[in-house]
Amino acid sequence: MSSAVESAPRSPGRPRSIRAxxxxxxxxxxxxxxGSTIESLSIEAIAARAxxxxxxIYRRWSGKQALLVDALRTLKGQPPTxxxxxxxEDLVLLMRGVGRDTDPRANKIMxxxxxxxxxxxxxxxxxxxxxxxxxxxxxxxLRRGVRTGELRPDIDVELVALMLTGxxxxxxxxNWSPDVDDRxxxxxxxxTLLAGLTPx
Amino acid sequence: MSSAVESAPRSPGRPRSIRAxxxxxxxxxxxxxxGSTIESLSIEAIAARAxxxxxxIYRRWSGKQALLVDALRTLKGQPPTxxxxxxxEDLVLLMRGVGRDTDPRANKIMxxxxxxxxxxxxxxxxxxxxxxxxxxxxxxxLRRGVRTGELRPDIDVELVALMLTGxxxxxxxxNWSPDVDDRxxxxxxxxTLLAGLTPx
Numbered sequence: 001m002s003s004a005v006e007s008a009p010r011s012p013g014r015p016r017s018i019r020a021x022x023x024x025x026x027x028x029x030x031x032x033x034x035g036s037t038i039e040s041l042s043i044e045a046i047a048a049r050a051x052x053x054x055x056x057i058y059r060r061w062s063g064k065q066a067l068l069v070d071a072l073r074t075l076k077g078q079p080p081t082x083x084x085x086x087x088x089e090d091l092v093l094l095m096r097g098v099g100r101d102t103d104p105r106a107n108k109i110m111x112x113x114x115x116x117x118x119x120x121x122x123x124x125x126x127x128x129x130x131x132x133x134x135x136x137x138x139x140x141x142l143r144r145g146v147r148t149g150e151l152r153p154d155i156d157v158e159l160v161a162l163m164l165t166g167x168x169x170x171x172x173x174x175n176w177s178p179d180v181d182d183r184x185x186x187x188x189x190x191x192t193l194l195a196g197l198t199p200x
Numbered sequence: 201m202s203s204a205v206e207s208a209p210r211s212p213g214r215p216r217s218i219r220a221x222x223x224x225x226x227x228x229x230x231x232x233x234x235g236s237t238i239e240s241l242s243i244e245a246i247a248a249r250a251x252x253x254x255x256x257i258y259r260r261w262s263g264k265q266a267l268l269v270d271a272l273r274t275l276k277g278q279p280p281t282x283x284x285x286x287x288x289e290d291l292v293l294l295m296r297g298v299g300r301d302t303d304p305r306a307n308k309i310m311x312x313x314x315x316x317x318x319x320x321x322x323x324x325x326x327x328x329x330x331x332x333x334x335x336x337x338x339x340x341x342l343r344r345g346v347r348t349g350e351l352r353p354d355i356d357v358e359l360v361a362l363m364l365t366g367x368x369x370x371x372x373x374x375n376w377s378p379d380v381d382d383r384x385x386x387x388x389x390x391x392t393l394l395a396g397l398t399p400x
Contacts, residue, residue: 152398158377158380166371167363168366170369171366176362188356193396197351197352197360
């Protein structure tokens with residue numbers, strides 16, 4: 001963004017280091033959105049784009065991996081907070097957040113990132129660090145549902161988390177099927193999985 | 201594979217044109233497995249790799265898109281045939297085929313292909329031509345289940361096909377969650393969706 005972050009005069013409410021951090025995060029997201037792969041992204045390129053020295057980056061982050069985790073968390077924003085009323089409502093709220101990112105660069109970055117995560121253990125670790133906090137919210141709602149009796153006691157929480165998120169993500173990010181009605185998809189996935197397919 | 205397909209002597213049971221077709225298909229799959237994107241793949245490169253002239257390719261296929269559909273169908277092999285006994289068994293059979301390709305090059309090609317399909321309407325059309333016949337098998341089993349009463353009459357067949365395939369594909373191709381137990385995943389996805397999550 002600014003090409004002279006380090007030499008800019010300090011403004012009262014916002015210390016120079018915070019502005020530099022933001023410029024560095026923005027530089028990572030801009031480079032990824034422009035088509036850089038995680039693999040080819042270099043600290044040199046990030047520093048040049050942010051208008052800071054490499055030392056400024058290394059003062060704040062241990063390396064590319066830690067910086068990527070912060071940048072992608074910034075991109076995805078805060079996950080929604082379950083309200084705790086009904087399991088159904090909370091699952092719908094969480095699934096509405098799947099594949100929905102407020103930053104417009106996410107549409108460029110996320111579909112390319114998802115397959116990239118498999119190319120190395122480091123990239124897979126970055127991906128897991130980003131999705132785990134969101135996945136934990138889903139797990140907590142499911143465990144609560146088992147406790148309250150809203151859900152069967154024998155459900156496999158990890159499997160159910162996959163069965164909720166997988167269809168929504170596949171359809172939203174990859175447009176898996178042109179024949180699926182996308183309206184209220186999170187609600188319909190949650191309700192179908194809660195009720196099951198066999199007659200009651 | 202052979203670099204001199206067109207000049208090779210004709211063998212009795214296998215006309216030259218079929219051997220050339222196979223060499224062309226193999227060339228496409230080799231190039232994709234080596235990291236070529238669909239976008240960068242050229243008829244020139246395919247012809248050179250197969251040891252044929254461009255005219256040989258254009259005699260058989262209308263262009264890159266039609267050739268890609270044939271090559272990727274070859275890669276994926278024949279889908280399994282539902283046995284027609286129970287909806288549960290047939291869905292398990294179909295889901296066992298999701299993300300399982302007999303050709304070892306598929307592990308290199310498919311994870312990269314899936315996000316690529318979104319880059320242009322042509323690529324999306326290729327992808328849909330490959331997955332539609334398999335998706336239709338799933339639809340038919342679901343419709344049959346509604347007729348026999350094994351499934352509720354109000355299910356959304358397209359949504360349910362997504363809810364069966366999405367989780368299996370996400371986990372098998374992208375290893376979405378390291379915490380999901382991968383053993384018997386197709387069976388467990390089918391049984392969980394059939395039964396639902398709420399107590400009966």
